[in-house]
Amino acid sequence: MRIDEAIAAGLAAGRPVNLSRRGLFAAAGAGLFLGLAVPVRAPRAQGSAAAALRHATKVPAYLRIAPDGKIHLQNPFVEGGQGIDTAIAQIVAEELDADPAAFVVTCAPPGEDFRVMQGGNARFTGGSFSVRSSFAHFRTLGATARAMLVEAAAARLALPAEALATEPGRVLHRESGRAIPYGELAEAAAALAPPANAPLRDPSAFRVIGARVPRLDVRAKSTGKVAYAIDVKVEGMLLAAVMHAPRAGAQPAAVTNEDALRALPGVHSVHRLPGAVAVVADTWWRAKKAVERAQVAWQALNGAVMAEDFAAAAMLGRLKAAADTPGNTAEEAGDIRVAMAGAARIIEAEYDAPYLAHAQMEPPSATARFNADGTLDVWVPNQAPDLFQASAARAAQVEPAKVRIHSPPLGGFFGRHFAYGSANAHPQAILLAKATGRPVKVIWSREEEFARDAYRPLAFATFRAGIDVAGDVTALQAAGYGEGPITRHFGPAGLGNPPVDGSIMEGLSGKPYRFPAKRVEFVPVPHPPGVNLGFWRSVGHSMNDFFFESFLDEIAAATNKDPFAFRMGLLAHSERHRALLNAVADLSGGWRRGPFGAPDGTRRARGVAMASPFGSEVATIAEVSAKDGEVVVHDLWVAIDPGRIVNPRTIEEQVQSAAAIGLSSALAEEVVFERGEVATRNFDTYQVMRRDRMPRVHVRIIESGAPMGGVGEPGTPGVPPAVANAIFALTGQRMRSLPFSRTRLSDA
């Protein structure tokens, strides 16, 4: 099951979704809990266009046009730099006939009206799913609102609606030249019943959709004016700093120097929380200084504490030990046994990738305020307000309807802000607000964040290829091992039958290449409950396309084929993929593998890779040299085919961003565990890519007309294998274990 479908299936399974760390806190005592059970409604009839659009005429829920002409739009998706506020404004503006610059976009509160995905039943921001899941919805919404404005103008002018037209921001009667701005019509229009079948614009006449519309938030973000969750100010609030157990799963039995901490400047109180202690003070800095001095007696309550000898290498050992275990079928074509048995030779390889942190620049925070009327306000960075409403209600022990979730813009995203149980700060804020009787904002220090993120799972894959006497591939077998965030947070409902965790398998399965026989399998191996698992930009693709595309290069090398021509041959059936490969080759000035000498005297080579993530198709070429034993990436050329597009400028920027994080992950990123504790707890030890290693990134967008795919993540997975394949072309060294910093490159 693909992960966007799996998330939606998990949300729509109509039974509690256990998002706790497997009952880790069940025994942590009264009032102490972080687990959340989210009752979700059963899916309604899906598949029909009407069902998919069942909230699309609820104009007043989404739009408010102010007398000054500003169009206030409530977006079901949260802005985290991916440009979704602008994209949604563009889609609505196209049909409403308005200037996108007139839009003021905020993230909508929880509620049924905003569940625009999966037949109107689900809502989350992720899986590069936002625009493609809501494109039809927002076109209809804009067209409906336009029809209401025209109707209101018709009443005011005592003219038939058919006699009226619109131009951006106003209704116009061309014959008389009379025009009324939308802002003057909005109140009357809002009182009208939304029409059921407002006409949509012919796509050939689009002027906003497909245009390089500037993002709406750029000036505010260039002048420090955007308020992120960490900036929230609430009257009378206290600030809290937390210190989690050194090894996840341990619980605070006592803070033995509590009196001394309470005597520190500004300190209000000291608290034990599930798996953590907190100090509440008048400022966060004072709270942080105090909590760092806390002496805590940690104890294990149920044996789920991280083992003292846990290390990533040990986990990789567990995955490798499963290498001969038969797995669940993720994909199958032909008879793999027969094909392998008949092969003239077999090529085999193993690949692995480490745990990764999201390392978004904004550390987690959450603010909770209980109100006199029994309601609760929570400000928290999140990708799924309904899920957070449910978990906040559970933490507060109030009805979900009494919880207002505020979703500020995210200071970095990358999959960090899903409902991850112990990796979320809002239950702590709620418990502390309850305990103190005051609004409380919890901020996690950078060190706490790196120690309690929901990590991209450490991953392992094995490959076998059967080659015939002519040197052609007759059989390809791939297996992925472990546990992904789908298994961890959604359980069997997200896996399908046979159980396959898409968040571990996508990118091993779903590749476009055709082989006479092919088998891809999933071998479940759990990670320790103390290691929380999360969705990391492009999820399974982020490691699996590296594995697969590198192995493909191994086959090409072993059979003396050019890797570009080899891929073309495996894609003879798919004009779309061949066109994409040709496009990226063209963008790079024509395919050449090298090594070759560059004008600056360096010796360079190129690698190519493909990926099919989130409904889009991507081809990537990297050019590298080696310096002081490390790779230098000079250029990345990326051709992306998302089928149909809304904003080419945003897509180019998202590909830049996705390529940067993809390269970053390949160069040096790695969460290190020592003695069961996370050792990489700040940017000095967790190495994200800095500007000195950022290559030029060249982007070409192909609008093939295929169904719309995502654009936020797809630029990521092609980068690590394109670079790895270029390294092989340059030095003959095959990177089979990420990050590259583990391997010293030989002189080219």
Place this chain on the structure above:
Amino acid sequence: MLELNVNGTVHRIEVEGDTPLLWVLREQIGLTGTKYGCGIAQCGACTVLVDGEATRSCSLPVEAAAGRAITTIEAIEAHPVGARVVAAWVEAQAPQCGYCQSGQVMAATALLAATPKPTPADIEAAMTNICRCGTYNAVSRAIGIAAERA
């Protein structure tokens, strides 16, 4: 009691002298445009100008900033170079999530105020701020635009 000159206004503040300037700006003075990212002068999200120099406020004790001219992102458009930098940032559409960009804009302003026509090496030396969105190329483009208009 400390006297702190922030954006031309003198604030009298009751705070422990070893409190980082960042947290005094954010919590005592209420200027939250300056961001907390790492607390150890690695990421640069907290960059402000102290007597015109780009400074990581998360690692500067407030007592060391007393008596000096502090400029934060909130006053950037009143700074002659800063205004040009912001205009270039908007034109290049540099920010994505935006969280690091206050620091990026401050660092670029200090660079261009001292070196109106920076070389690539100047830029590399001055712009060490981390951006997880990977806007590095757009930031370079923005600096180029701002430098062109110096």
